[in-house]
Amino acid sequence: MYFGDMSLDAFARLGTGVEPWLSFEKARAFVAEGNLPQARATLESIALMPAIESRFRLQAWHSLREAGGQPPASVAMEVLCVIVEVDMSKGQDFLAIYADQTAYYHNYSGASVIWLRPDTSLDGQINSVLSAARVILPLIGLPWKEPRRPPPRAGNARLNILTAMGLHFGEGPLRALDRDRNAQPLLRAATALMAKLTKLPRR
Secondary structure, eight states, X not given: OOSSOOOHHHHHTTOOSSTTHHHHHHHHHHHHHTOHHHHHHHHHHHHTOTTOOHHHHHHHHHHHHHTTOOOOTTTTTOOOEEEXXXXXXXXXXXXXXXXXXXXXXXXXXXXXXXXOOSSSTTXXXXXXXXXXXXXXXXXXXXXOOSOOOOSOXXXXXXXXXXXXXXXXXXXXXXXXXXXXXXXXXXXXXXXXXXXXXXXXXXX
């Protein structure tokens, strides 16, 4: 669910009987009936809900594209999520940051931190990551059209930027990315946020 790229059928079946799950289920039923125009309209209405969770918004746009639609130009390149994947030889460090000011960090050791914005104390760090992503997004170019790749190989890091148009990413050796003038601001902003997350008091 972090990348918002599940199949509509699988995602809708996770629902809880409330919105936006009810609308996802309606869209799934329209697709099953072959009524793609109505499915696209329903999915776009989900994606444009004012206070919807960013992960739901990503999933709605993904399912819309799978149903043959495209997001409106006004929101197409809005940065909805940044995911940083780093191979640590013994496992993977994984940090997901969303436009709704939530964040999820999974350490290669198995430890995890989930930030659901109980207050605004991390807004500055999260916004720094999102701002850095907006700067380099035009340099990455068109979204990736192939299936999402497996985790990066040993010593590599991957910087994923997710928009309504899909997945945009850059990948390379961690040290090289940290020296790259374009990638460095995003990587360091993400590292600073990760440090803050790991120092949060356990609740």
